[in-house]
Each structure stands twice: as structure tokens, then as C-alpha cells.
Amino acid sequence: MTSAAGERKTIYHYSYRRSRDQDAHVPARHPVVVVGAGPVGLTAAIDLALRGVPVVLLDDSDKIGEGSRGICYAKRTLEILDRLGVGEGLVEQGVTWKLGKVFLGDDLVYSFDLLPEDGHKMPAFINLQQYYLEKALVDRALALDNIDLRWRNKVAGLEQRNDDVRLTVETPDGPYQIDADWLIAADGARSSIRDFMGLGFRGVTFEDKFLIADIRMTADFPTERRFWFDPPFHSGQSALMHRQPDNVWRIDLQLGPEADVEAEQKPERVTARLRKMLGERDFELEWVSIYRFNCRRLDRFLHGRVIFVGDSAHQVSPFGARGANSGVQDAENLGWKLAAVIAGEAGPGLLESYDLERRQAADENIAHSTRSTDFIAPHSPAEQNLRNAVLDLAPRCDFARRMVNSGRLSVATVYDTPLSTPDEESFAGSARLGAPVPDARMRKADGTNCHLVSELSDGFELLYVKNGVAPSLPDGIRLTEIGTGLLDDRGYFAARFDATPGAAYLLRPDQHLCARWRTCDAGKVRAARDRALGR
Amino acid sequence: MPTLITASQFKDPDSAYVTLIEARRGLSESEAAALDAKLVLILANHIGDPDVLKEAIALAKAGR
Numbered sequence: 001m002t003s004a005a006g007e008r009k010t011i012y013h014y015s016y017r018r019s020r021d022q023d024a025h026v027p028a029r030h031p032v033v034v035v036g037a038g039p040v041g042l043t044a045a046i047d048l049a050l051r052g053v054p055v056v057l058l059d060d061s062d063k064i065g066e067g068s069r070g071i072c073y074a075k076r077t078l079e080i081l082d083r084l085g086v087g088e089g090l091v092e093q094g095v096t097w098k099l100g101k102v103f104l105g106d107d108l109v110y111s112f113d114l115l116p117e118d119g120h121k122m123p124a125f126i127n128l129q130q131y132y133l134e135k136a137l138v139d140r141a142l143a144l145d146n147i148d149l150r151w152r153n154k155v156a157g158l159e160q161r162n163d164d165v166r167l168t169v170e171t172p173d174g175p176y177q178i179d180a181d182w183l184i185a186a187d188g189a190r191s192s193i194r195d196f197m198g199l200g201f202r203g204v205t206f207e208d209k210f211l212i213a214d215i216r217m218t219a220d221f222p223t224e225r226r227f228w229f230d231p232p233f234h235s236g237q238s239a240l241m242h243r244q245p246d247n248v249w250r251i252d253l254q255l256g257p258e259a260d261v262e263a264e265q266k267p268e269r270v271t272a273r274l275r276k277m278l279g280e281r282d283f284e285l286e287w288v289s290i291y292r293f294n295c296r297r298l299d300r301f302l303h304g305r306v307i308f309v310g311d312s313a314h315q316v317s318p319f320g321a322r323g324a325n326s327g328v329q330d331a332e333n334l335g336w337k338l339a340a341v342i343a344g345e346a347g348p349g350l351l352e353s354y355d356l357e358r359r360q361a362a363d364e365n366i367a368h369s370t371r372s373t374d375f376i377a378p379h380s381p382a383e384q385n386l387r388n389a390v391l392d393l394a395p396r397c398d399f400a401r402r403m404v405n406s407g408r409l410s411v412a413t414v415y416d417t418p419l420s421t422p423d424e425e426s427f428a429g430s431a432r433l434g435a436p437v438p439d440a441r442m443r444k445a446d447g448t449n450c451h452l453v454s455e456l457s458d459g460f461e462l463l464y465v466k467n468g469v470a471p472s473l474p475d476g477i478r479l480t481e482i483g484t485g486l487l488d489d490r491g492y493f494a495a496r497f498d499a500t501p502g503a504a505y506l507l508r509p510d511q512h513l514c515a516r517w518r519t520c521d522a523g524k525v526r527a528a529r530d531r532a533l534g535r
Numbered sequence: 536m537p538t539l540i541t542a543s544q545f546k547d548p549d550s551a552y553v554t555l556i557e558a559r560r561g562l563s564e565s566e567a568a569a570l571d572a573k574l575v576l577i578l579a580n581h582i583g584d585p586d587v588l589k590e591a592i593a594l595a596k597a598g599r
């Protein structure tokens with residue numbers, strides 16, 4: 001997003017501390033330096049640290065700013081955050097939702113349920129102010145002694161060398177240099193790392209401007225995503241409303257391409273627009289911004305020893321909640337691969353697969369987000385004419401309702417990837433090769449309730465459906481036996497994995513399914529694991 | 536390979552044409568454009584084949 005807003009207020013403040021590296025005579029060398037302590041950089045740092053890789057995390061600021069900014073966190077993102085140790089707290093703190101409603105004028109034309117099935121630990125979505133997510137991740141990072149989080153450390157220069165990257169970092173005490181074997185650029189849509197490297201960031205900019213306001217208000221509106229085309233309170237444009245914790249509500253109003261950015265941000269102007277929507281209810285403005293949206297990405301996310309994650313690599317419009325969610329998913333995709341490379345376990349194809357898999361995800365996200373934005377903000381009167389025809393037909397025709405696009409919400413990408421071993425037999429169910437495994441409510445051996453995804457290890461794992469003696473596994477693959485280690489008395493696992501006795505499912509360290517068999521042996525499992533390590 | 540049918544399918548082509556003309560008689564330019572947009576969507580869905588749709592668009596966009 002391109003914001004026209006000014007400075008943000010500080011919500012949490014941290015302090016700069018001088019690092020020993022600033023007194024070093026030769027630049028200190030680190031296996032991984034992450035630039036940017038937003039949700040994506042923090043996720044990458046924590047994931048790597050939990051895998052035993054020490055991380056230096058640099059941020060040019062020393063605070064977490066106001067403004068909810070990202071607010072919708074999707075199921076897969078919550079599963080990742082749960083693995084990192086902060087998921088449950090965030091779900092408790094957030095507003096859980098799964099229903100979306102689309103109105104034309106006053107009339108409901110379309111509604112959707114994002115998680116119609118039972119047996120998942122994490123909800124379809126939570127809404128939560130981005131500063132709460134960042135706070136939880138910063139707390140988590142500070143609790144790990146192999147993350148060195150350095151506030152007010154601004155990267156001012158970068159030199160790509162044969163075996164590392166040399167960074168010049170500015171601090172309140174002046175500049176210093178450090179060397180990184182691997183540099184992760186998580187420095188956002190206006191990435192300075194991208195600029196230092198002179199990389200193009202191409203795509204589409206949408207002309208329409210949108211007002212985004214977070215307001216504090218006591219109201220009993222339902223906990224669902226509500227989107228209006230041409231509402232009576234904002235004629236001819238669109239509007240979006242979302243509930244957040246603390247009685248904060250996100251309201252998005254489309255203003256059209258001609259809107260005056262300065263004038264539209266004035267509190268009296270914003271209040272007048274919101275009055276039309278909210279009537280005489282009391283509300284307070286928390287944060288206001290005017291945006292234009294971009295959909296664009298880097299040609300490649302992997303440039304030698306510099307790896308781009310999140311908004312520095314790709315940008316989408318917000319309809320569909322695909323920004324922060326895809327960034328966190330970039331970080332999880334990269335974490336185990338980079339850890340395997342550093343440990344010398346990876347084949348040459350593994351890091352390359354980060355680039356391949358996450359470009360697939362970015363393209364999917366950009367395609368969805370572009371389609372939504374094209375629908376919400378048509379580029380020309382001729383396009384608007386066809387869009388309005390869809391809306392006009394929607395109340396009467398199913399086919400037109402299915403075309404109404406107010407944002408298709410983020411779900412994890414199914415990777416078409418060389419890391420997967422193609423199926424030899426056919427499988428029904430919702431588990432897909434190249435996708436995160438579906439969750440399932442199960443029981444532990446002692447009878448207590450649990451969820452499959454929370455029981456998984458951080459490494460390779462074989463889920464084996466008991467049928468006689470389990471295959472003996474090579475080192476580095478954990479065996480979980482369904483029927484003894486985990487009990488599927490409710491049948492969720494059987495249905496979602498199309499499980500039969502003796503079937504086995506090999507999971508990557510990021511919980512993605514990479515191979516499955518009706519019957520397997522140690523040789524097949526080893527070959528599939530080696531393949532998933534890019535060997 | 537689905538193919539767009541361009542041979543005449545109406546028993547009475549003149550009457551089919553009149554039906555389309557009469558639908559827009561008396562409409563302003565923008566009203567007619569709105570009608571056409573809805574017709575395109577309804578008929579496209581009725582055909583339900585994206586390849587045929589693409590062929591039809593290519594034919595409509597091609598010069599004489």
C-alpha cells in the first residue's frame with residue numbers, strides 16, 4: 001500500500017543498546033542477518049532461532065507504531081504462529097470470525113463461511129491490530145537468547161561479496177559494519193535493500209484512493225466481514241467494515257481516483273463521512289490514512305545471499321488479507337530451508353525452491369488481489385458498466401453472485417514443486433501434496449484431546465497409519481503412528497487424509513505434505529526425504 | 536476442442552434480430568450499454584465454456 005499519512009504515534013517503545021560489533025576492528029560475521037522487525041522479519045528470526053540458527057535482527061526504528069494496518073490473520077498464519085509459541089495468545093486476544101457478507105445497497109447479495117468444517121485448532125481468521133501481533137513476536141524474540149534484536153540500526157549500505165554480504169549500519173553512535181552469510185530482507189514495501197541492489201519492482205498501481213479509518217466505538221454489529229457495493233451511506237462507492245479487539249472497528253471507504261488526499265484526511269471530513277454510515281453513535285477516530293494500492297513483485301526473491309520475504313518481495317491490495325499472511329508464510333517456507341543449508345544437509349535445489357514456491361504463492365495472491373481490486377474499482381466506465389451488470393444480476397442469479405468479488409480471502413498456496421514426490425496411488429480427502437496438512441482433532445495415547453498440527457515436530461515427520469510393524473526410518477525423520485501415538489477415534493484424520501491401514505504421509509519441516517503412499521518402506525521414505533531436501 | 540458455432544442457428548434469423556433490436560428500442564445509450572452488459576453475462580454463463588467465450592471475444596474484436 002502507498003500511504004499518504006504522516007507519522008504514527010508510538011504504542012510500544014524499546015531502547016537502543018550498543019552492540020559489541022560496533023567496537024570490532026574487523027566486521028563481525030553472522031550466519032543470518034534479518035533486516036526489518038515487522039511481523040515477517042520477526043517470524044523469520046524466531047523460526048530460524050528455534051531451529052538453532054543465531055540471528056541478528058536489525059530495525060531502523062525503536063518502536064511499534066499505532067495504526068492497526070494489517071488486521072486479518074488467516075488460519076495457516078495462526079498455525080505458524082502457534083508453532084513459534086505465540087498463536088494461542090493471539091487467538092485469545094483477537095476477534096475470531098469466519099463469516100463474510102456482501103451487500104448491494106441495503107440488500108445482502110452474497111455470504112460466505114470460510115471454515116465450514118469442524119476439528120481445527122485454529123479459526124479461519126482473527127482480527128487483531130498489527131501492533132499486538134508485533135508486540136507478541138517481539139516478546140517472543142526477546143525471550144530467545146540466540147536472537148540479537150538491535151533497534152535504531154538502519155542499513156545504509158550493502159556490498160555483495162563472494163561468500164557473504166557486508167552491511168553498513170547506522171546507529172545513534174555512528175555507523176559500523178557487519179558481515180552476513182545470509183541476509184534476509186524483510187524491510188517492507190519500500191525496502192531499502194531492494195533499492196541498494198537496484199532491483200525492479202513491477203506491477204500495477206490502482207488509481208482509486210481509499211480511506212482507511214480505525215475508530216473506537218461501542219456497537220453490537222455482528223462479528224463478520226461486511227462489504228457494501230453502493231451503500232446508501234456512501235453512494236456509488238464501496239465500503240468495508242471489520243471488528244477488532246478493544247471496541248476498535250476498521251472502516252474502509254472507496255473514494256475514487258479524483259479524491260483530494262490532503263482534504264480527505266482532515267478529521268472533520270472523515271467524521272462527516274463516517275456519520276453517514278454510523279448515524280448518531282459516539283465514536284472516536286483512532287487512526288486514519290488514505291491509500292492507493294499496488295500489486296507487484298520482484299522477478300526473483302533469491303539474489304545470491306540476499307533473500308527477500310514479505311512486502312519487500314511482493315505487494316498486494318488488502319482485499320483478501322494476503323499481505324501479512326503471505327509474508328509470514330514466506331518466512332516459514334524459508335526458515336527450515338535456510339537452516340538445512342546452514343547445517344549442510346540441503347541439496348543445491350533447496351534454497352532455489354524457496355524462490356519457486358513463494359513466487360507461485362505471490363503470483364496467486366497478486367492474481368486474486370488484482371481481480372478483487374479490478375472488481376471493486378473498475379479502471380474505466382466500460383469496465384464499470386460490466387461490473388454493475390454483475391451486481392444488478394447478483395440478487396437474481398447464482399452465477400452472478402459467484403462473480404461478485406469483494407476479496408477472496410487468504411488460504412495457503414498448494415505448491416507445484418520438485419520437492420514433492422508424485423503420488424503413485426490416488427488419494428481423496430482434503431490433504432494435498434505441496435500443501436500444509438489439514439488439521440484434525442485427535443487424542444493422544446493417554447486419551448487427552450489434541451490437534452494434529454500442534455503435535456507435529458519441527459523436522460521431517462512420517463504419519464504412519466498402524467498396520468503391523470512400522471517401517472524403520474532413516475535418522476532425522478520422526479515417526480508418529482496413527483492408532484497408537486495419536487488416536488483418530490473421531491475419524492477426522494481418516495477422512496481428511498483418505499487414510500487406509502498401512503498408509504504413510506511424509507511431512508516437510510513446514511508441515512507441508514511432500515509424499516504419501518498406501519504402503520511404504522524405508523527406501524521410499526528416504527528417497528522422498530532426500531528429494532524434499534533438494535538433494 | 537470446443538468450437539464457436541458461427542453457422543446460423545436460428546430458424547428465423549430476421550425474427551431473432553428483431554427480438555434483440557426491440558429489447559433496446561427507446562433506451563438511451565447508457566441504458567442500452569447496461570442491457571448489453573447483462574445480456575453478455577447471462578449468455579456467457581449459459582454457454583459456460585471459457586474457450587468458446589475467448590473465441591467469441593476474438594471474433595468480436597477482429598476487424599472485417
